[in-house]
Amino acid sequence: MIQSIWKMKKVLAILLALSTLSFIVYLTIGRKNVGSIHKYTSTDDLYVKEKTKLLKNDLQEAATKIQELEEKLEILETRIPKKYPEVKFLNYLKKKRILVTGGAGFVGSHLVDNLMLQGHEVIVVDNFFTGRKRNVEQWIGHENFELIHHDIVNPLFIEVDEIYHLASPASPPHYMQNPVKTIKTNTLGTINMLGLARRVNAKVLIASTSEVYGDPDIHPQPETYWGHVNPIGPRACYDEGKRVAETLTYAYAKQENMQVRVARIFNTYGPRMHMNDGRVVSNFILQALQNEVITVYGSGEQTRSFQYVSDLVDGLVALMESNYTLPVNLGNPVEHTINEFATIIKQLVGGHSTIKNVAEVEDDPQRRRPDISRAKNILNWEPKVSLNVGLQKTVNYFRKELKRFKHSHNKSSNFL
Incomplete structure (x- = not known):
């Protein structure tokens, strides 16, 4: 056939x-x-x-x-x-039933790949606000995989052993598009996931963010730093939403004697990022690939540290498997200015793009770099993928996505 x-x-x-x-x-x-x-x-x-x-x-x-x-x-x-990637065989004692909220998103889908290859049963719950079915299509139909179209702002009743709660818009254009929805996802959604974990006695990992530190006064940022956040600024819906999510997590843990994990995720990049998510990596790569002006907001002297998505997934899995309950930074401590980063991508992609500074964004943190001493000591984890290797993989992905977009556009247009 x-x-x-x-x-x-x-x-x-x-x-x-x-x-x-x-x-x-x-x-x-x-x-x-x-x-x-x-x-x-x-x-x-x-x-x-x-x-x-x-x-x-x-x-x-x-x-x-x-x-x-x-x-x-x-x-x-x-x-x-359908042919699926080869997965490990686990007996009923080792095989876990794992829920990943936001599992069709950028980070979530890579985590799903990791858990599936380990041989676990994985349930993805996503409302597809920023997630895409194409990110997990390689597993649809597999006996260990289930995809549920559901918004976690509403309660969910299933039986699971572990929960990775990743559901939330994570890029500024997405979480600012509907700030009330972002707050609800990080508060009501987190309450629903903690309630589910309490009911079925499941371990739960909450994906928090480096944004809880706001525009930090301490550099690099350790987990003991309480942050410097504008509670009514344009980013507050996400920053404060995640801070409340952490508060809820530890309130449940103390009151209900639950097993909780909190990962504070720093800037992450890699394949399956949204083309229009407005993040530094995707913006710069797409602009360079299309020979457009590479736009740097503000002076470009603000700093970021970027980790490749596979490193983050390894950190999340290691944190879930550990017995550590306090927040843990997961990020790359190698710091670059935005100007340096723009130059690196321009040289990597080639072409004729120029770099231009435009008006700065309100409440944009000036310095961002994780102190990962806790992750190193507790999880024996640190990033492995170099910036050049990770960026090359990401550039290749976006190059294919652009070709795919152009092909789809041409196919939908008239023949002549």
Whole structure:
């Protein structure tokens, strides 16, 4: 069956190529004839126009038939047994039933990959506000995988052993788009997940953020620092939402004697980032790939430290498996200014982009770098992927995404 589908695909490609080629040849011959003005008449002109019109109609009809065949091929492909990545076999004593909220998002989907490959049963809950089914499509249909379209602002009743609570918009444009929803997700949503964990006696890991430190007065930021946050600024819906989520977590832990974990996640990048999430990495890479101006907000002297997504996932899993309950920073302590970062990406991508400074963003932290001593000592964890290696993988991903977007756009447009 697979061979027959490949043959049909080849036939479609050949038909499309022949149709296009015949049209080009016809137009070329027509143009040469038009050049012989002394032999050319108005009747010939009408004849060529009519034939061109008919040929265009034939090509349009051929394109429609090819599209119909492609749709039939897609239906046939769904009937082929799906091949999944090879997963470990775990017996019933070691196999866990794990819930990942926001599991179709950027970080969540990479965590799902890790847990699935370990051989666990994984349930993804996502409302697809920023998550995408395509991020987890490689697991859909697998016996260990379940995908639930659900908003955790509403209660959820399932049986699980562990909960990774990652659900929340994480980039400024996304969490500022609907600030009330962001606060609800991080408060009501967290209450619902803590309530579920209490009911089924599950371990729960809350994904907090470096934003709880605000625009810090201490550098680098240790977990003991209480933060410097504007409670009514444009970022407060996310910053304060996460701070309340941490407060709720420890209130539940103390009152209900629950097993809780809190990860304070610093800037993370990698494949499956949203193309329009407004973060530094995605913005700079896309602008460089399209030879656009690379825009740096403010002076560009503000600093960030970037960790590759696989390092973060390793840290989250290590934290869940540990017996440590206090907050833990997960980030890369190697610090760069935004200007340096823009230059690194420009050199990595190539092209003709220029770097331009524009007006700064309100409440944008000036310095951000984690103190990861606790993660090193307690979890034996630190980032492994270098910036150049991680950025190259991310650039390759965005390059493919741009091609995919252009291909989809061209396919949806008219044939001619």
